[in-house]
Amino acid sequence: MGLGQLASRALLRSSRLTTATRTSHFLRTIVSTPELHNSEAAAAQSQPEPDLPKRNPVGGARIHFPNPDDAIEVFVDGYPVKIPKGMTVLQACEIAGVDIPRFCYHSRLSIAGNCRMCLVEVEKSPKPVASCAMPALPGMKIKTDTPIAKKAREGVMEFLLMNHPLDCPICDQGGECDLQDQSMAFGSDRGRFTEMKRSVVDKNLGPLVKTVMTRCIQCTRCVRFATEVAGVQDLGMLGRGSGEEIGTYVERVMESELSGNVIDICPVGALTSKPFAFKARNWELKGTESIDVTDAVGSNIRIDSRGPEVMRVLPRLNEDINEEWISDKTRFFYDGLKRQRLNDPMIRGADGRFKTVSWRDALAVVAEVMHQAKPEEIVGVAGKLSDAESMMALKDFLNKMGGLENADVFLLVGTQPRVEAAMVNARIRKTVRATKATVGYIGPAADFNYDHQHLGTGPQTLIELAEGRHPFWSALSNAKNPVIIVGAGIFERKDKDAIFSTVEAIAKNANAVRPDWNGLNVLLLNAAQTAALDLGLVPESDGSIESAKFLYLMGADDVNVEKVPDDAFVVYQAVPTVGDARDDWKIIRALSEVAGAQLPYDTLSAIRSRIRTVAPNLLHTDEREPAAFSTSSLRPEIKEKMDMAPFETAVKNFYMTDSVTRASKIMAQCSALLLKK
Amino acid sequence: MASSLQRLASHYRKAYRSAITPFSRAFSTEDALVEAKPGEVGLVSGIPEEHLRRKVLIYSPARTASQQGSGKVGKWKINFMSTQKWENPLMGWTSTGDPYAHVGDSAICFDSEEAAIAFAERHGWEYTVKKRQTPLLKVKSYADNFKWKGPPKEN
Ligand code: SF4
Ligand code: FES
Numbered sequence: 096m097g098l099g100q101l102a103s104r105a106l107l108r109s110s111r112l113t114t115a116t117r118t119s120h121f122l123r124t125i126v127s128t129p130e131l132h133n134s135e136a137a138a139a140q141s142q143p144e145p146d147l148p149k150r151n152p153v154g155g156a157r158i159h160f161p162n163p164d165d166a167i168e169v170f171v172d173g174y175p176v177k178i179p180k181g182m183t184v185l186q187a188c189e190i191a192g193v194d195i196p197r198f199c200y201h202s203r204l205s206i207a208g209n210c211r212m213c214l215v216e217v218e219k220s221p222k223p224v225a226s227c228a229m230p231a232l233p234g235m236k237i238k239t240d241t242p243i244a245k246k247a248r249e250g251v252m253e254f255l256l257m258n259h260p261l262d263c264p265i266c267d268q269g270g271e272c273d274l275q276d277q278s279m280a281f282g283s284d285r286g287r288f289t290e291m292k293r294s295v296v297d298k299n300l301g302p303l304v305k306t307v308m309t310r311c312i313q314c315t316r317c318v319r320f321a322t323e324v325a326g327v328q329d330l331g332m333l334g335r336g337s338g339e340e341i342g343t344y345v346e347r348v349m350e351s352e353l354s355g356n357v358i359d360i361c362p363v364g365a366l367t368s369k370p371f372a373f374k375a376r377n378w379e380l381k382g383t384e385s386i387d388v389t390d391a392v393g394s395n396i397r398i399d400s401r402g403p404e405v406m407r408v409l410p411r412l413n414e415d416i417n418e419e420w421i422s423d424k425t426r427f428f429y430d431g432l433k434r435q436r437l438n439d440p441m442i443r444g445a446d447g448r449f450k451t452v453s454w455r456d457a458l459a460v461v462a463e464v465m466h467q468a469k470p471e472e473i474v475g476v477a478g479k480l481s482d483a484e485s486m487m488a489l490k491d492f493l494n495k496m497g498g499l500e501n502a503d504v505f506l507l508v509g510t511q512p513r514v515e516a517a518m519v520n521a522r523i524r525k526t527v528r529a530t531k532a533t534v535g536y537i538g539p540a541a542d543f544n545y546d547h548q549h550l551g552t553g554p555q556t557l558i559e560l561a562e563g564r565h566p567f568w569s570a571l572s573n574a575k576n577p578v579i580i581v582g583a584g585i586f587e588r589k590d591k592d593a594i595f596s597t598v599e600a601i602a603k604n605a606n607a608v609r610p611d612w613n614g615l616n617v618l619l620l621n622a623a624q625t626a627a628l629d630l631g632l633v634p635e636s637d638g639s640i641e642s643a644k645f646l647y648l649m650g651a652d653d654v655n656v657e658k659v660p661d662d663a664f665v666v667y668q669a670v671p672t673v674g675d676a677r678d679d680w681k682i683i684r685a686l687s688e689v690a691g692a693q694l695p696y697d698t699l700s701a702i703r704s705r706i707r708t709v710a711p712n713l714l715h716t717d718e719r720e721p722a723a724f725s726t727s728s729l730r731p732e733i734k735e736k737m738d739m740a741p742f743e744t745a746v747k748n749f750y751m752t753d754s755v756t757r758a759s760k761i762m763a764q765c766s767a768l769l770l771k772k
Numbered sequence: 773m774a775s776s777l778q779r780l781a782s783h784y785r786k787a788y789r790s791a792i793t794p795f796s797r798a799f800s801t802e803d804a805l806v807e808a809k810p811g812e813v814g815l816v817s818g819i820p821e822e823h824l825r826r827k828v829l830i831y832s833p834a835r836t837a838s839q840q841g842s843g844k845v846g847k848w849k850i851n852f853m854s855t856q857k858w859e860n861p862l863m864g865w866t867s868t869g870d871p872y873a874h875v876g877d878s879a880i881c882f883d884s885e886e887a888a889i890a891f892a893e894r895h896g897w898e899y900t901v902k903k904r905q906t907p908l909l910k911v912k913s914y915a916d917n918f919k920w921k922g923p924p925k926e927n
Contacts, residue, residue, distance in 0.1 A: 153845075156907045156908065159911070161911060182912070183913065186911075186912065194842055202912075206913070206914045228914035230913055272839075273840050276840075276841060359838040382833070397834065403866060411837065414905065414906075531921075
């Protein structure tokens with residue numbers, strides 16, 4: 096009753112709100128001629144009154160005040176806003192809800208100030224100012240929709256379009272192009288350009304990024320992304336004047352695991368996705384917001400599909416996890432979803448051929464064999480992508496992803512984040528660049544794109560660190576916020592407990608785990624591994640497979656097939672897809688019924704509530720969760736001895752880590768071209 | 773035209789209300805007249821039984837990472853999580869067996885999370901709300917490009 100009343104109240108209020116707020120959307124969009132769109136509103140804005148309508152920052156942005164005393168007040172179109180000292184005029188406008196048009200400015204890259212699209216008028220300034228590069232000063236009066244600003248934008252637009260081809264109809268960016276949108280909104284309705292347009296030779300940047308360099312407007316976003324975020328110095332600006340080009344000087348492919356992001360940041364169609372080229376128009380696509388499962392980072396993504404087919408994957412904003420980047424594997428593995436899939440149940444006959452059978456027959460056969468086997472001969476192996484639920488409910492194991500930016504010393508134990516979790520690596524790189532944090536690394540020689548110290552290759556170094564004998568120890572012990580990242584490779588070793596307890600000892604000595612700071616992280620390899628640890632499934636040794644009579648492989652593709660005894664009955668269950676394939680959990684539930692040991696859940700929500708009792712944090716998708724995986728209290732005394740063998744590389748090929756990425760053609764091309772060493 | 777009709781209608785409502793108040797005051801307040809318990813709207817709306825117990829996801833679509841525009845950011849949507857979709861063998865079009873498949877995408881849109889929740893509650897749908905992710909604005913400056921970043925490293 097009470098709830099109903101509340102709900103109906105909320106309803107009443109919201110229905111009243113809907114009518115009231117609909118008009119205000121016009122105010123938020125960028126319009127150079129507001130008087131045409133909304134004359135009363137523009138008139139109301141021009142005279143600053145105390146009761147101006149409340150404006151919200153663009154995109155609902157939160158504002159980070161490094162020091163609350165350092166706030167200054169500026170006026171954007173007469174509307175007063177409080178901003179932290181040092182912010183730019185463009186950011187001030189953003190906080191006031193005015194989205195300034197821009198091409199070169201990107202909130203996650205350094206400021207270049209070379210496109211001039213962001214010109215605004217500032218009172219008492221003789222010329223329009225480039226708002227992205229101009230720091231806002233106290234009391235500044237910024238005007239974003241005056242005739243001067245409008246004329247400035249129109250002029251810039253005309254210059255930009257001078258050498259830009261008019262090939263929108265055959266451009267993949269068409270329909271989601273900033274240049275297209277902004278020339279509609281701010282450009283002139285006629286051109287005065289009668290000369291020849293220049294043309295630029297296309298560059299070959301590898302199998303992922305397609306280039307049509309004539310479309311480039313020299314905003315240098317891609318150059319800044321490559322040097323600042325991806326950490327490869329491959330791209331640059333060559334030539335001057337109208338001979339200016341973006342390129343790699345000598346032809347070479349872009350060797351970065353984040354190269355796909357230049358497709359997103361390029362404001363025009365100069366850099367587009369090669370696998371997606373001419374496949375679909377963006378307005379045909381329907382986006383589904385989801386979580387990436389190809390590594391354990393849990394990047395927030397949007398899966399764009401046309402009808403039943405996945406067409407592309409794009410990043411989605413999450414400040415705590417992936418900001419607005421994703422790795423190339425996440426972005427391009429999707430074609431693996433369409434190939435080599437098990438769509439129907441199949442049974443291998445006496446002749447060795449696979450035959451398609453109905454679900455009823457298949458389940459009956461499996462149940463019969465299962466009854467014949469002794470319980471200890473039954474082995475289940477859960478694979479990397481198995482369990483749709485744990486996959487969906489992927490929790491970020493790296494509980495301090497955003498916190499990584501506050502770290503001053505990193506210790507990487509047996510992990511190469513660059514291949515294991517490219518987004519984590521990007522964060523560490525960002526921190527190293529911004530604050531000069533020190534990185535110590537223990538493991539086999541590896542490729543890093545930031546400064547690091549290679550401390551050693553195996554447990555020996557760990558012991559030295561734990562005993563404080565290693566030179567790196569002074570850096571670690573003096574650190575304010577040390578971060579220790581343990582790789583997943585450790586968990587595959589026999590002496591994993593001993594190693595982990597040594598790492599814990601280091602963490603304790605370095606004061607890395609405190610109530611206000613958890614600096615001990617485990618970097619796992621994939622989503623299911625994260626989920627499985629949470630659910631209490633432990634990686635067992637491969638030995639059990641050898642004695643098995645009945646082997647249940649749930650999406651497990653990495654099992655060594657030679658080890659399976661000849662007389663064993665193997666059930667292989669793959670990741671569901673379209674057609675007559677069923678969800679993983681439904682198959683197991685049906686099997687349990689045929690086998691006469693019915694599981695107590697028959698709906699998805701029942702399973703979820705079961706998961707909730709076992710591991711509550713699995714059900715919060717896409718939020719960062721503090722890791723529940725406790726490291727100290729539950730662990731038994733460690734008796735085993737540490738093996739002195741050096742750590743091994745956990746991921747050999749960044750592009751192929753599970754069955755879907757291995758089935759992907761694009762990933763195969765990438766590993767052939769980019770990992771030639 | 774439309775507004776004059778509205779005015780007429782509200783006028784009529786007022787007249788009607790004043791006519792019935794003597795009776796209704798005896799057993800109910802005005803608020804009680806508009807109260808709808810969770811799921812009740814769904815029950816009386818003639819929606820087929822199986823669609824009254826749907827699981828929906830309430831979320832706010834993220835900004836497109838590849839574009840600047842933010843005009844569509846901040847809306848709330850209901851996703852019906854419909855998966856029955858197939859390619860029609862005759863024409864190659866996408867068919868679906870779910871009448872709600874496009875409703876969430878293209879038809880309904882809310883200004884606030886509460887409005888979306890209230891809507892779902894009224895129809896008796898079981899809903900999960902996904903937290904909205906917003907960007908964080910940090911101080912940036914052009915002068916950072918020229919900051920001294922320590923002695924140059926050789927490599
Ligand atoms: S290629 Fe695209 S991102 Fe790079 S400078 Fe040209 S327009 Fe900018
Ligand atoms: S956005 Fe300011 S100059 Fe390019």
